[in-house]
Amino acid sequence: MRIEFTQDYIENLKEIIENKNDTAASALMAEAHAADIAEIYDELSIDQAKYLFLLIEDREKAADVLAELDDDDRERFMSELPSDVIASKFIDHMDSDDAADVLADLSEETRDEVLKHVKDLDQAGDIVDLLNYDEDTAGGLMQKELVVVDIESTVASATLEIRRQAEGIEHVFYVYVNNKDNILQGALSLKRLLLASPEQKIKDILVKDIISVRVDMSAEEAAKLAQKYDLIALPVVDSIGRLLGRITIDDLVDVLREEADHDYQLMSGLSQEVEHSDSVFRLTRARLPWLFVGLIGGILAARVIGVFEHSLAENAAMAFFIPLIAAMGGNVGVQSSSIVVQGLANNSFSTESTFRKILKELLVASVNGVALAGITFVFNLLTLDSMALTVAVSISLFAVIIIASVIGTFIPLLLHRLKIDPALATGPFITSANDILGLFIYLAISGLTFHYFH
Template sequence: MAFELTEDLIEQIENLIEVGDNQSILNLLEDVHHADIAEILDEVTTEEATYLVKLLDSEKTSEALMELDEDYREEILDNLSPQEIADELNELDTDDAVDFLSELDEEIQRQVIDAIEDEDHARDIVEMLRYDDNSAGGLMAKELVRVRETWTVAGCVRKMRAQAQNVTRVHSVYVVDRTDRLIGRLSLKDLLTADAKSKISDIYIPNVDSVNVHDTAEDVARLMQKYDLEAVPVVNDSGILLGRITVDDILDFIRDEADEDYRMAAGLSQGVEADDTVWELTRARLPWLVLGLVGSLGAVNIMKSFEGALSVHPELFFFTPLVAAVAGNVGVQSSAIIVQGLANDNVTGSMWLRLLKEISIGLINGLALGILVVSFGVIFGFGWLLSSTVAVAMLSVIIVAALVGTFVPILLDWRGIDPAIATGPFITTSNDIFGILIYFSLAKLILGF
């Protein structure tokens, strides 16, 4: 039967915590999955969540804590002693343990590491803390199954059993030489069907995709996506096998990157949630709103310089929002396609050919929209000349906005800057300014004021 989180269940747990009936809590949550435990922890207070974490078995609560929001998890960890945190880390793979530990102060980190019973586990965690979070080393876990090419099939099976006790899920079996250099992978089918006295060197597959420990997370994601890999081994510059990255780790990274890009495109300067404080939400939004205000004031100043034109042709004012909106929309469309292409590594070929392509698209879209604008202008009595002026200006604005939306993300990517920052308010504001300037400049040229 599927687990259902209800108000009655939460109230029951809260009442049991209040009276200290630990045995009833243990009986109630005995068969509940760790993901469901995480939902419960998310619904109760921090103090009640801490109570449950201390009471329940670390094998279950460690996985549940990994499901929580980082800020909330940190609040709970602040209420645990170094030994209690170490008990949680003992149950986690090294990559998850490092995520846990990196949220703590350095002094607490040292105390927790000293309290970890498994010295090898503690040593692996310390090693991984040296790597950048967005590198292959920062994503990898040390737990894996490795076999030597010199082992027999029978000996290999025995040693694999011992290694598999420390691995949550065996995705692949990697083959190394005497120096632990990665040389291939082992098919379980070949292992099970081979003669017990055969050597691993006779049955392993020498072709294996791997990543360097210093490769970026983006590179790892692209490799795993391209070859549909469930796991990929991580090696150092000498080819020594260090760990492995699984698909769930990459999915977490991709989700975080997508969230970050969405926030940037929406004009948020940092990660925020709907239930954050008013100050946190204001601080995340205000910088981009200031940017938009500066851009709008620039547009106002441009319009002011054409004040005389508005007195002669006041109808121009009515079309100003239209031109600004088209400029912003086209720019966001172009930049969104380029940012997505850069993220998927499929923006290739000549820069000039790409810009020429955007000009062609702009011409087609501009002509189509221009015909609609002229038709609208004639029907509603704005006249051929004024309507045509607006249409020509809009065509020009569309082309310029498309070029800006294409060129800026590519330029930022060349400079090693996340191109996502070029989307949203930045592109919209810059194209609004260009749109207004082009609109009134062409109107002055055509209408002759």
């Protein structure tokens, strides 16, 4: 059941915990979904959480709760538990991929200690295998739990085999089909099996041309494949095609979401993922680095303006449009680069060359530039008494829009080619550079026009 969390619910729960009312606490836990229980964690002390989580009777739910906790919370929570409790209460009841993720957070020593207490040796073996893979690869996402039948079997014998294997698997999704060398040959849906007659051969009804991923493919690439082809599970194979495991849609969705969050976070000027509920220290650590980059940008900008101090002292009005030019360079640059970053992130297919992309960007920038510089020109003509400033602002505005567009398009493409995250281009670094360049252009041009129109 979904729980509507209210202040009252939490108060009531805390009272139950304080009174050590086991029956009431375990009834509340029986009612709540694992994802909701994991969310209560933030509201409890570690001792309260320990009491509560160990009272969850459904062991798979308890395991899910642990899997759903934030990494930091989980680490802190587990450090309070003896290894045999971690193994028997949680790891024994987890899918192999979740178990490996949980154990990856522990010190090597504790991990070995916990593994010794895992009852099912197959499960322990699977976890040790999975711990070998980098968490950012298909191998790091996959689970060992899957249903596989031999290509030479009949529907009848395969059904028996599936019944045996499926017991401990939450979602079957597909039945995979291997040859005798464990090389993946294709897959079947349970539905297809249900519709087939018992004496049919698996090899006559399987879907052969299925999409699988290599164990060393990046997690992001695998997730994009699944999204593009609407797949709900991806089989994972080694370099010679042996079936190693599968990745299920819920984990793929999490990867896609993390990827999107990461790009969003970079554009927000945050150097790590944070939530408002994080500690002040963590929030500050996430925010200060990019602000510091912005500070350096601002100090450099001060230096650029300093070069023109003499002109400014003569014509103070030159200062009026400094924010406009700086903001416009930044805005245009972010627009351009975010379009490129989104395109790269969505793997939008395009045979357009970089040269053509920049050419097109130039065209868009010119239209925007003419429109904005034109409006500004007319407005300033009517409201300013300085023709020099009017001309300078519009020329610089146009130039800044063009330059910021090209830089905004080119930099993420360049970063991508250099195998650096192109989303970095949307952060404060490029914005600051655009600001400074824009300022220089503006001050230089207005210096000239004031000289000329004098």
